[in-house]
Amino acid sequence: MQLEKEDNFQSFHLFWVDEIDSTNTYLKNHYQNNEDFSVLIARIQTQGRGRYDRVWESDEDLCFSILFKKSAPHFMLAPLAVVLALQSFHIEAFIKWPNDIYLSGKKLAGILIESLYEPQLIASIVGIGINLKDKPTVGGIGVSLDKELLLKAILKQYETLLGYDKKDCLSLYRKYSFVIGKYINYEGTTYFVENINEDGSLRLSSPQEIRNVYSNEIDIKSALL
Numbered sequence: 001m002q003l004e005k006e007d008n009f010q011s012f013h014l015f016w017v018d019e020i021d022s023t024n025t026y027l028k029n030h031y032q033n034n035e036d037f038s039v040l041i042a043r044i045q046t047q048g049r050g051r052y053d054r055v056w057e058s059d060e061d062l063c064f065s066i067l068f069k070k071s072a073p074h075f076m077l078a079p080l081a082v083v084l085a086l087q088s089f090h091i092e093a094f095i096k097w098p099n100d101i102y103l104s105g106k107k108l109a110g111i112l113i114e115s116l117y118e119p120q121l122i123a124s125i126v127g128i129g130i131n132l133k134d135k136p137t138v139g140g141i142g143v144s145l146d147k148e149l150l151l152k153a154i155l156k157q158y159e160t161l162l163g164y165d166k167k168d169c170l171s172l173y174r175k176y177s178f179v180i181g182k183y184i185n186y187e188g189t190t191y192f193v194e195n196i197n198e199d200g201s202l203r204l205s206s207p208q209e210i211r212n213v214y215s216n217e218i219d220i221k222s223a224l225l
């Protein structure tokens with residue numbers, strides 16, 4: 001497997017590979033030999049991984065992972081970078097909490113963030129997969145954009161967002177939320193999604209109570225009413 005180094009793009013070090021199992025797995029296994037802000041882009045990814053050990057069907061879609069060695073609220077930055085980049089192509093997408101990207105009610109992109117601790121944080125790998133073609137078998141929607149232009153638009157937005165303070169990121173994350181203002185069914189009760197808290201949890205309300213729920217406690221896709 002041969003990595004082709006492209007000239008740096010902004011603060012990012014870009015590496016393209018013709019075919020790989022998973023860009024996230026590669027950077028997880030090789031974080032020590034790669035610099036902060038390294039980006040690995042697969043022309044073909046054969047064993048893409050999703051959240052909850054799901055398979056991510058990637059084919060020739062835009063599949064890449066970024067290695068960050070410092071802490072940042074990537075759970076907000078990554079989906080925002082994608083949404084804002086799509087906006088520059090006049091595509092209006094939303095963030096389905098915690099960080100799926102939805103367009104016209106269908107999943108357009110998925111994000112897998114994996115962090116390594118020793119015990120302090122030593123690396124976060126932010127993996128992004130964007131459908132460039134519709135995926136009818138899994139109900140996914142695609143956008144027909146140039147892979148490289150879209151990648152660079154996302155990286156540009158990411159770099160800008162890294163300079164924002166957390167409060168501003170949270171406002172944007174709320175602004176593009178697909179779930180705030182919707183109703184969900186959780187543990188047999190119907191709740192209204194009031195907001196997203198600073199720690200990333202959802203603030204839910206029912207006539208009886210107000211409670212917070214974390215992304216590892218709920219499958220939002222099946223909970224949305």
Ligand code: BTN
Nearest residue numbers: 022048049050051110111127129
């Ligand atoms: C999800 O929706 O569950 C997350 C999907 C993340 C897929 C991307 S594609 C690039 C990177 N490499 C992987 O193996 N997964 C992520």
